[in-house]
Amino acid sequence: MYGLTYSHIISIVLTLTFVSLVGVYAGRRVASAADFTVGGRKAGAILIIGTITGTLVGGASTVGTAELAFKYGLSAWWFTLGAGAGCFLLALLLARPLRESALETVPQFLAKSYGPAAGPIASIFSSTGIFLNIIAQILAAIALIAPIFQLSSFNAALIAIVLVICYVYFGGVISTGIVGIVKLAILYSSLIVIGVLAYLKAGGAAGLAGSFPPYPWFSLLGRGFSTDIAAGFSLIVGVMSTQTYLQAMFSGKDVRISRFGALCSGMLVLPSGLAGILAGMYMKLNYPDMPASEALPMFVINYLPPWLGGIVLAVLLVAVVGTAAGLTLGISTMFTRDIYQKYINTRADDRQMLMTSRIVLVTVVGLTILFVTGNLKSMILQWSFLSMGLRGACIFLPLLGAIFFKKFVSPVGGVLALAVGPLADLFWKLAVPQGIDPLYAGLLASFIVLLICSILFRRPDVQK
DSSP: OOOOOHHHHHHHHHHHHHHHHHHHHHHTTOHHHHHHHGGGGGGGGHHHHHHHHHHHHHHIIIIIHHHHHHHHGGGGHHHOOOOOHHHHHHIIIIIOOOOTTOOOOHHHHOOOOOOOHHHHHHHHHHHHHHHHHHHHHHHHHHHHHHHHHTHHHHHHHHHHHHHHHHHHHHHHHHHHHHHHHHHHHHHHHHHHHHHHHHHTTTTTTHHHHHHHHHHHHHHHHTTTTHHHHHHHHHHHHHHHHHHHHHHHHHBSHHHHHHHHHHHHHHHHHHHGGHHHHHHHOOOOOEESSSSSGHHHHHHHHHHHOOOHHHHHHHHHHHHHHHHHHHHHHHHHHHHHHIIIIIIIIOOOOOOHHHHHHHHHHHHHHHHHHHHHHHHHOOOOOHHHHHHHHHHHHHHHHHHHHHHHHHTOOOOHHHHHHHHHHHHHHHHHHHHOTSSSSHHHHHHHHHHHHHHHHHHSSSSSSHOO
């Protein structure tokens, strides 16, 4: 099924080498922990776009979207639709207060409103949610590496983990931004080629319409109203609650740059899933019994010229690895700033902070192997939606409260909402797996606790 030629292999190696050299160049610009985490707060719009879009457009929006489209059609678009909408709201609502705060992490921001207890709680639950999405990226990497190079899933996972560590270890946010820019230029060119080719080979709109029934294949609600709306909503609240994307807002030269970068990211992310959808549906027509997760890589190998196919395969792998790297950087930053510096080594100097960031990064990525090997048959987007929902249930409402209702929300309400929201999300997922989406349960619990506790335990200045 996979017939790699020497042209494929040569172009794969050359593309990976080029991107790696860019990463090494980025690493040479890192001189401090601040450079590693927020780029020294001197990031321009291009670097912000590279960081946000380079992390969002990864395995879920390419390989995962094609996999879901292979099974359901157009409803696979919700990942990038929701992510794009989340970027727009990030720019409009959060860019100014986050950049003007001069902080580095979301838990730091929440701790200013809700007290020091908010920091570690937000870090732990937010990191757990982010970790689930790293698992999704490693699963996508396995779908690319294992069948193409005839490797076992375990060995493919090990290769993916090593690539993630190399991608971001030396450059932090500068690396994810600069490599993200290079990756996006190649990736979007590739997605345009894939989308147009799949559309034409399927016979255009008429050919697709004649091959698939309208429902579920051409409906955004093909998996059911509740399921698909929850999927899109989870991306919106997830993007607005994730350290990696909010970190880009902290990193901008000023508010205008941060906002512009987020708006441009939204415009780039929103349509990016269409190529995967078209490729997934076309492969369903021609190879209905193939593994759904292999739809996109198989399309690339079978229908693109070998030299171009090799470049596309390499950049798809870089997209997957880049997303995992950006997410891992978010966890590393939160742990280093909100737990290590405050509770483990309060006198840590800049060198120790930088080293700790890198140690955490390696540890987090390494832990994914324990979860990936037992979930090889699970769908990639399933992990991504669950991840975004858990992050949103923890951070979303307390963050909005701290920004827009600071005079009314209380520290007790904020801290309890940070803990109760994700716990309710996880409990609902385990106790009622076939009920409403756990995101709704988590957000409802977070809202009720935030509201009631803010009434019962009002701020002293409000009581006066």
